Amino acid sequence: MKKGSDPPRQRTLPEMVQEQTTIIVELDPPRDLDYSLFLEGAIALKDAGADAVTMADNSLAMTRISNMAMGTLVKEQVGIRPLLHVSCRDRNLIAQQSHMMGLYVLGIDHVLAVTGDPPRYGNLPDAAAVYDTTSFEMIRRIKQLNEGISFSGHPLKTRTAFTVGAAFNPNTRxxxxxxxxxEKKIAAGADYAMSQPLFCHQQIEQVAQATQELSIPIFIGIMPLTSYRNAEFLHHQVPGIRLSDDVLAKMARYQGEDARKQGLEIAMELVDTVHHYxxxxxxxxxFMRYEMTAELxxxxxxxxxxGGIAGCQPSLL
Incomplete structure (x- = not known):
């Protein structure tokens, strides 16, 4: 490379997934100020071969270290691509644009636009929810920054280059x-989608059939279970997650380390099905058990x- 020339452009995740199996791993920022375990987990995931580490934006409305801060550490200290969730819940439009401009300055260019869980689910239930915009509109506004135009319609003197993801919840009736x-999020400009975790082989096949004509790649969510109590909580208490009776029955048979081994085995079987489509x-x-997702x-x-092509499954055409 000649001196003074620009470095080669890194491929985006949607570009990568069209050519090869691509893995995004979610690692939640810590709820206290000790982030050593988080960085340890990010290093382990990079070494295992993950293509990106994604960080939620105060998921379940629980206060955590800013994912902007943790994403910067992951990028600079670990050397793996950060993918940040951007919630509509906590920032008004002024703060949202400021946040996105900050990500641009830090060189963080992959985001996932989400609505955000209501504050009543979290540790500060009396906190005000902003919701100045919807996830649909947030996708459109971020892509507007890519045209060099601010949320208010004024020029920004340069363009951002965000790759914008959309949340997809197949766990509905x-x-x-x-x-x-x-499809509406795709029309707004979404470049890829990330699904809620799925726990049923038949459901994965149904999702593949239902999404085969979509124009963007889909990253199917898989979450290893740690215990029967964990499985019951996810099934009954977490919006957008539904477990099959078979998975609940399997987890009910085990405790402790045996339960975690069973949860990992279930996840591997689900990965096999996902990999087909x-x-x-x-x-x-x-619960920061990064050794489980590193093993996966x-x-x-x-x-x-x-494997299949996300958003265009040849075996189903």
Whole structure:
């Protein structure tokens, strides 16, 4: 490379997933000020072969260290791509644009626009929810920054280059309605989608069938379970997550380390099904047990790059 020339452009995740199995792993920022375990987990995930570490934006309305701060540490100290969730819940439009401009300055260019869980679910239930904008509108506004235009319509003197993701929740009674909602996000400018975790092989197949005509890649969520109590909580208490009776029954048989082994085995079986239809896999780390998602990452990598194409499954056409 000649002196003074620009470095080669790094491929975006949507570009990568069209060619090979691509793995995003979620690692929640800590709820206290000790972030050593978080960085340890990010290093382990990079070493396992993850393509990006994604960080929620105060998920379940629980106060955590800013994902902007943790994303910067991941990028600079670990050397793996950060993918930040951007919630509509906590910032008005002024703060949202300021936040996005800050990400641009820090060189963080992959985001996921989400509505955000209501404050009543979190540790500060009396906090005000802003919701100045919807996730649909947030996607459109971020893509507007890519045109060099601010939220207010004024020029920014340069353009951002954000790759914008959309949340996709197939865990609904009417899958077609969820797909229609995702289509609206695609129309708003979404470049890829990340799904809520799925726990049923048949449901994964149904999602593949329902999304085969979509124009963007989908990263299917897989979350290893740690215990029967964990499984029950997710099934009954967490919006957008539904477990099959078979998975609940399997987890009910085990405790302690045996339960975690069973949770990992269930996740690997689900990965096998996802791999048949999709090349994008989104692993969600439970309770900072990064060794579980690192093991799953290695398992995915061991299967090679063959598989379906997210958003266009040839085996179903």
């Amino acid at each position: 009417h899958l077609n309605k969820a797909v229609e909602r995702l 999709f090349k994008g896999i989104y692993l969600i780390t439970p 990452t290695r398992y995915v990598k061991s299967k090679g790059h063959e």
